[in-house]
Amino acid sequence: MNIQINQLGYTPGMKKTAVMHGKLSDTLQVLDAQGCIVLTLPVSASRTDIWGDQVAEADFSALTIPGTYTLRCGKEASWPFPISEAPYQSCLTALVDMFYYQRCGGEVDARAGVFAHPACHTGPARIYGTEDFMEVDGGWHDAGDFGRYIVPAAKAVADLLLAWQWNAGAFAAPNLTPILEEARWELEWMLKMQREDGAVYHKVSCARFCGMIMPHEEKEELIISPVSTTATGDFAACMAMASRFYAAQDAAFAQRMLEAARRAWDFLQQSEPILFRNPEGISTGGYGDRSDADERLWAHVELAVTCGDEMYLRAARDAILQQDRSRVSLGWGDVSGYAALEGLMLPGDLASLCRQWILDGADAALSRINPYGITMTERLPWGSNMNISNDGMVFYQAWLLTGCEAYRLAAEKQLHYLLGVNPVDYCYVSCFGSNPMLHPHHRPSVAQGVCQPGMLSGGAASGMMDACAREHLQGQPAAKAFIDMHASYSTNEICVYWNSPMVALLAGLSK
Ligand SMILES: [Zn+2]
Numbered sequence: 263m264n265i266q267i268n269q270l271g272y273t274p275g276m277k278k279t280a281v282m283h284g285k286l287s288d289t290l291q292v293l294d295a296q297g298c299i300v301l302t303l304p305v306s307a308s309r310t311d312i313w314g315d316q317v318a319e320a321d322f323s324a325l326t327i328p329g330t331y332t333l334r335c336g337k338e339a340s341w342p343f344p345i346s347e348a349p350y351q352s353c354l355t356a357l358v359d360m361f362y363y364q365r366c367g368g369e370v371d372a373r374a375g376v377f378a379h380p381a382c383h384t385g386p387a388r389i390y391g392t393e394d395f396m397e398v399d400g401g402w403h404d405a406g407d408f409g410r411y412i413v414p415a416a417k418a419v420a421d422l423l424l425a426w427q428w429n430a431g432a433f434a435a436p437n438l439t440p441i442l443e444e445a446r447w448e449l450e451w452m453l454k455m456q457r458e459d460g461a462v463y464h465k466v467s468c469a470r471f472c473g474m475i476m477p478h479e480e481k482e483e484l485i486i487s488p489v490s491t492t493a494t495g496d497f498a499a500c501m502a503m504a505s506r507f508y509a510a511q512d513a514a515f516a517q518r519m520l521e522a523a524r525r526a527w528d529f530l531q532q533s534e535p536i537l538f539r540n541p542e543g544i545s546t547g548g549y550g551d552r553s554d555a556d557e558r559l560w561a562h563v564e565l566a567v568t569c570g571d572e573m574y575l576r577a578a579r580d581a582i583l584q585q586d587r588s589r590v591s592l593g594w595g596d597v598s599g600y601a602a603l604e605g606l607m608l609p610g611d612l613a614s615l616c617r618q619w620i621l622d623g624a625d626a627a628l629s630r631i632n633p634y635g636i637t638m639t640e641r642l643p644w645g646s647n648m649n650i651s652n653d654g655m656v657f658y659q660a661w662l663l664t665g666c667e668a669y670r671l672a673a674e675k676q677l678h679y680l681l682g683v684n685p686v687d688y689c690y691v692s693c694f695g696s697n698p699m700l701h702p703h704h705r706p707s708v709a710q711g712v713c714q715p716g717m718l719s720g721g722a723a724s725g726m727m728d729a730c731a732r733e734h735l736q737g738q739p740a741a742k743a744f745i746d747m748h749a750s751y752s753t754n755e756i757c758v759y760w761n762s763p764m765v766a767l768l769a770g771l772s773k
Pocket of ligand 1: 365366383403408478
């Protein structure tokens with residue numbers, strides 16, 4: 263379609279903007295389900311967008327009556343879409359249920375349909391370079407593969423906890439498991455990954471990626487890769503954060519997490535950076551990093567917030583003052599933005615610093631927004647939809663702090679992009695919208711020949727990082743470098759930590 267809209271629709275009160283390719287007509291018509299014209303609205307002058315296309319916009323916010331509609335401009339039409347009070351609820355439910363589908367080490371039951379499977383990846387795992395074994399059952403499969411990695415796990419859990427904090431009411435509709443229970447599935451596994459001295463193993467996986475099979479069919483040896491200070495810092499932060507969320511419902515579990523966080527933090531204090539690279543013979547996801555300063559910063563802040571001890575507060579203060587506070591990063595590689603969001607709960611002047619940090623980051627991002635509402639232009643990284651969801655979270659937090667409408671609208675624009683207002687006209691959540699992503703790089707979906715619902719695609723990536731992308735997307739501008747084929751892992755994989763920020767964004771915006 264040449265008229266892009268949020269394919270899941272809009273609430274009556276939302277600002278609604280359609281993006282059109284080319285100047286199709288001077289007017290936009292809104293048609294109801296019977297095909298009757300209910301509104302005629304002006305279309306903006308077209309302009310050349312950053313990717314060389316002629317783009318025009320039309321504001322149809324005047325459409326507020328619930329129903330199903332289509333937009334028409336010249337000879338072109340949009341997908342049909344609803345106006346309703348809760349247009350994103352079923353999508354949010356599916357995005358959270360994805361974590362249940364990703365479960366490892368336990369049965370995924372018949373509610374998952376063809377994706378049900380018996381417990382997978384159970385039994386002792388060998389610690390790399392030794393003949394020692396540990397039991398590390400549990401957690402979620404990270405992505406389209408079946409590895410389990412601490413670094414992205416911490417981001418995913420933090421996002422789910424923030425989603426709960428921002429709008430617990432958004433999870434009133436029944437999920438396969440309640441969101442805090444689902445996050446606990448991951449946290450219990452993470453606890454098993456801690457060494458006695460407090461350090462945390464970076465990941466557990468087989469030596470290499472398996473074929474397109476179901477999880478319980480992967481029978482190769484499980485290997486626990488060496489510890490890293492990025493994993494240990496993320497672990498300390500995530501555990502200290504989570505201990506607050508579970509204190510009321512299970513004090514013993516909360517205490518266990520806090521003690522684990524303290525031991526991880528103690529290890530960090532006496533350790534030089536240990537930055538992870540795949541050891542010889544291991545070729546699964548690396549989640550390597552150039553610095554552990556941001557993971558340490560996040561750990562200091564969470565322990566300071568949870569415990570209030572002078573020791574943690576001093577460390578948090580020093581790290582915040584040293585931090586570049588011009589942008590708020592919520593990526594797995596740079597988690598410093600979580601220190602900004604959580605630092606709002608620190609005492610007086612530190613909270614003020616974090617508040618300003620968030621607003622400066624949000625303002626800088628606002629200044630980069632393009633006609634599709636996103637902040638990235640010439641280059642989109644692998645997993646760009648995570649960055650877009652993360653930006654949405656930052657805008658949402660800035661709106662919470664100020665009530666400034668521009669931030670809220672920017673947060674909504676990130677959502678609209680993910681759900682259809684993008685140059686490839688896809689709803690990037692599998693099985694949702696009129697033109698959904700349906701062929702992800704996701705082993706169970708390929709193995710069963712049907713797409714698992716509720717997964718956010720990584721989305722457009724300009725680097726041509728797989729053979730499928732190089733074959734089909736060479737020369738495309740950044741935001742069109744997407745193909746809905748499972749072979750294109752660099753544009754169409756799925757991940758727990760891509761779903762998680764979208765869960766947080768949607769939960770917040772549903773309030
Ligand atoms: Zn498994």
